[in-house]
Structure formats: structure tokens, C-alpha cells
Amino acid sequence: MEFQNTREFAQQLDAQDKLAKYREEFLFPHIKGKQVIYFTGNSLGLQPKQSKAYVDEVMEDWAKLAVEGHFYADRPWWDYHERFAEPLSKVVGALPTEVTVMNTLTVNLHLLMVTFYRPTDKKYKIICEEKAFPSDQYMIKSQVQFHGYNPDDTIIEIKRRPGEHNIRTEDVLDKIKQVGDELALVLIGGVNYYTGQVFDIKTITQAGQEAGAYVGWDLAHAAGNIHLELHDWNVDFAAWCSYKYMNSGPGNASGAFVHETHHNDMDLPRFAGWWGHNKERRFLMEPNFDPVRGADGWQVSNLPILSLAPYLASVCMFDEVGMPALIEKRDLITSYLEFVLQEIDKEVDSTFEIITPTNPEERACQLSVFLHGEGRALFDYLMENGVIVDWREPNVIRLAPVPFYCSYEDMYEFGQILKKGILAT
Incomplete structure (x- = not known):
């Protein structure tokens, strides 16, 4: 599939997503009155509404x-x-x-x-x-x-x-x-x-x-x-x-x-x-x-x-x-996130190094990104602007686009916030 780093393309992927409806089955935190983009399901998954x-x-x-x-x-x-x-x-x-x-x-x-x-x-x-x-x-x-x-x-x-x-x-x-x-x-x-x-x-x-x-x-x-x-x-x-x-x-x-x-x-x-x-x-x-x-x-x-x-x-x-459906979306949404990161890297004066294997057989629902030239201030910016990510020393952020509740539009929106954060910090 030939990806595009546009909101319209991301929305098209969401419209075709057979698991999109399950996003409504989870409770999201809100920051500044807006639902967050949640990338830390590899640390603590969101709460399913039916849990209560x-x-x-x-x-x-x-x-x-x-x-x-x-x-x-x-x-x-x-x-x-x-x-x-x-x-x-x-x-x-x-x-x-x-x-x-x-x-x-x-x-x-x-x-x-x-x-x-x-x-x-x-x-x-x-x-x-x-x-x-x-x-x-x-x-x-x-x-x-x-x-x-x-x-x-x-x-x-x-x-x-x-x-x-x-x-x-x-x-x-x-x-x-x-x-x-x-x-x-x-x-x-x-x-x-x-x-x-x-x-x-x-x-x-x-x-x-x-x-x-x-x-x-x-x-x-x-x-x-x-x-x-x-x-x-x-x-x-x-x-x-x-x-x-x-x-x-x-x-x-x-x-x-x-x-x-x-x-x-x-x-x-x-x-x-x-x-x-x-x-x-x-x-x-x-x-x-x-x-x-x-x-x-x-x-x-x-x-x-x-x-x-x-x-x-x-x-x-x-x-x-079923796991097959989750894995199918996992692979596509992770690849799209990788593409978005690469596109943003071209647009800003910074260097991202994805240290997670590029081979889909050797990775799953996580991209660990080395933010060369960036520091903790960028992580803080993301968190303050509604993107919940995980920070690991010295300057790695872990991103987990969980297929149950992450959307393709989340990936696009994250890229735009990331770009603004780099320019601001």
C-alpha cells in the first residue's frame, strides 16, 4: 500500500478498518478537554467500558x-x-x-x-x-x-x-x-x-x-x-x-x-x-x-x-x-506510524532513529524512537498537548499503536503535534 501523510488518507484507512468500532468500547483520558492520543498500551492498556x-x-x-x-x-x-x-x-x-x-x-x-x-x-x-x-x-x-x-x-x-x-x-x-x-x-x-x-x-x-x-x-x-x-x-x-x-x-x-x-x-x-x-x-x-x-x-x-x-x-x-484480526491491523497501523515518522523527519531539522526492527516478523505493536538532538522537553510538549507516550533514558520514546483503540487518524495527528513540538523546543 502506498501511504500518504494526510488527514484524508488516514480517515480513509479508518473507514476501511473492520476494528474501528471497538475504539468506542474503551475509555480515554482527556487533556485540555480533548481525547488523548494514547500510545502507552504497552505499559497500561485503556479501560474497556464493560469492565465496570x-x-x-x-x-x-x-x-x-x-x-x-x-x-x-x-x-x-x-x-x-x-x-x-x-x-x-x-x-x-x-x-x-x-x-x-x-x-x-x-x-x-x-x-x-x-x-x-x-x-x-x-x-x-x-x-x-x-x-x-x-x-x-x-x-x-x-x-x-x-x-x-x-x-x-x-x-x-x-x-x-x-x-x-x-x-x-x-x-x-x-x-x-x-x-x-x-x-x-x-x-x-x-x-x-x-x-x-x-x-x-x-x-x-x-x-x-x-x-x-x-x-x-x-x-x-x-x-x-x-x-x-x-x-x-x-x-x-x-x-x-x-x-x-x-x-x-x-x-x-x-x-x-x-x-x-x-x-x-x-x-x-x-x-x-x-x-x-x-x-x-x-x-x-x-x-x-x-x-x-x-x-x-x-x-x-x-x-x-x-x-x-x-x-x-x-x-x-x-x-x-480474535488474534488474527488484531495482528492484521497491528501490522498496518504500525507501518503507517513508521511512515508518518519518516515523513515528519524529512520536514524538520532533526533526526529520528527507529531502533525497533523494520522487518514486520521481528516487531509487533511498538516503535521505539531515538530522538537524536531532542531531549525531555519534547516529551513534555507531547504530554501537555494530548499525546501520552512513554519516555526511556537517554532520549527514547516508545509508541504503541494498539489496534483495539488507536486510529489511523491518531497517527496522522500525532505527526503534526510532533512536528510542532520539535519546532517549539
Whole structure:
């Protein structure tokens, strides 16, 4: 498609957009009385309007039924989480029994590492990516120290080549071969939070397992954003937050995946809790743990229903639309945003460097833009003029044109505001 940086062209794309109607299903902040252009769905997704109804339903059931809401609410609380299995399995490419919701992201990664990081004197090293999200860095380091190992000797970071912003797949594969028999675990973010690079999950997983290691993925920026086939790719485990692209609300519950090959392995260690116990016998209060045969068997405590309610509202919307339609629009609107940035760069005395891969196979719903010659003042200008973006030091803005609620006209309008901001600052 031959793009044009005009409002009329952007409006034509919106008129042809099959997902345009879903924009009306979300609540937008307003600045100076005007609805914002929202580019930070990779940090916190907008609130779906139907979320409140789901939360109100739980509050009403609590008021009317109290403890009996566990069994007699319209959506009983004791099996509330089971409503996620089918729709979430479609989002991440899994069997329904392989996914569950529980806790929050880093908590789930810690719990999954209890099972899948089992170091020995000869097999103890972990491969992760350079500049992973800080929480992952803290989590991995603390796990290594908990097991009595030195992080400097144990954690192997895949680094970017000098002068490059993204990690090459061949460098990951070479490092896996290099570490060899000492490798216990590969744990990487499926989409790098800083650059927006999408990793080759299938290829890296296969290579790690061929080396005799478990392979897990932090899918915080991937779930609800990219095409995933966790079951077919034979991923051992994964976890993701729900408040970014999945629009569940601030700090909300996490999703988790455990491949079915591990479901019946009772020799795998785990931190047990009663909500992971055999569902049919859970309320017999038995002393010996008999885990559910599935990802639910990694649950620990009963679920926070008030947190799950808005997540369920969003998951139902994902199920209605489907990932293929979201990905189709994601690719087009991200490409149009890239075009707009390039056109504005030609019009002003400035230099933008998009550090996100240009190959659509290696990126998703994010463009990270290095604003050479510009500083924090430009970010402040954008925010003050109704464009909510994300700033990362030293001078990178992250732009996520989420297909559920961003419009093509947003992309055009952002370009005009950006141009004015550069000229003003």
C-alpha cells in the first residue's frame, strides 16, 4: 500500500478498518478537554467500558450472597478462573489445560522457576537477554543467589553487537551451543520492552531444549500482541501480565503456561497451595497435596475475583475479535506510524532513529524512537498537548499503536503535534 501523510488518507484507512468500532468500547483520558492520543498500551492498556459491569457483578454478588457467592453467584467464584482457559488458550496458542491465571507476573516467574530451574554442580547456568526488563533481572539474580551460586558466573547475557540495537537470533543460538552442558535454563522476554524486538521463540526454544535445558518466556509484551503457538513450539513454561495489551487494569493478575508434557510429572518440585489441589477433593482439607493435572496445579491461593473480573471482560473481547484480526491491523497501523515518522523527519531539522526492527516478523505493536538532538522537553510538549507516550533514558520514546483503540487518524495527528513540538523546543 502506498501511504500518504494526510488527514484524508488516514480517515480513509479508518473507514476501511473492520476494528474501528471497538475504539468506542474503551475509555480515554482527556487533556485540555480533548481525547488523548494514547500510545502507552504497552505499559497500561485503556479501560474497556464493560469492565465496570463485570466488577459490579462481583460486588453485587458479594453484597447479596456473601460467602455463598463462591458457589451460587451467576459466575461462581470457586471456578471463576476456569472461564479464562478457553479464550486465553487461543491468545497464546495453547491447550486450555496449559493456561491458568494467578498472582502477578514476577511472582509467577518465581514460582515457575521453582519447577524449571534445578541447578546442579555441572548444570546451573541461565541464558537471558541483555537489557531485559529490570524485574526479570532482579528475579533471575535472586533465584541464582537462593541456590547458592554466583550470578556473575551463572547468568549469561546475550549482548547486542557493537553499533546495533537488536539481538541477532544466531547470536542466541551460538551462545546456547557455547554454554552447552552447563546450561540449565533459557529465560528471555518474548518481546524486548525497550526496543520492541520480537524474538524467534520457536527456534530458540528448540535450540535450548536440544542442549538439555528448560526454556521459558516472559510474555509481558507479547500476550495479546503477537502470534504465539506455545504448545506447538514446545515451550516449557511462560508467564505474562494482563494489564498491558490485555487491558485488565493496573497491576492485575498474571497468566501462566505450563506445557502438557509436564502435567503428570509428579517428580517436578513446586510450591504447593490448596487451590492447586485436586478440585474434586479440595474442600476435604486433606493433608497430602494432590495437584490438578494441568497448569491449574501450579496455583497456590484462591483467586482474587475482583481483579479477575475486569480481566475476564477484556478476554471476552479478545475472544470475540480474535488474534488474527488484531495482528492484521497491528501490522498496518504500525507501518503507517513508521511512515508518518519518516515523513515528519524529512520536514524538520532533526533526526529520528527507529531502533525497533523494520522487518514486520521481528516487531509487533511498538516503535521505539531515538530522538537524536531532542531531549525531555519534547516529551513534555507531547504530554501537555494530548499525546501520552512513554519516555526511556537517554532520549527514547516508545509508541504503541494498539489496534483495539488507536486510529489511523491518531497517527496522522500525532505527526503534526510532533512536528510542532520539535519546532517549539
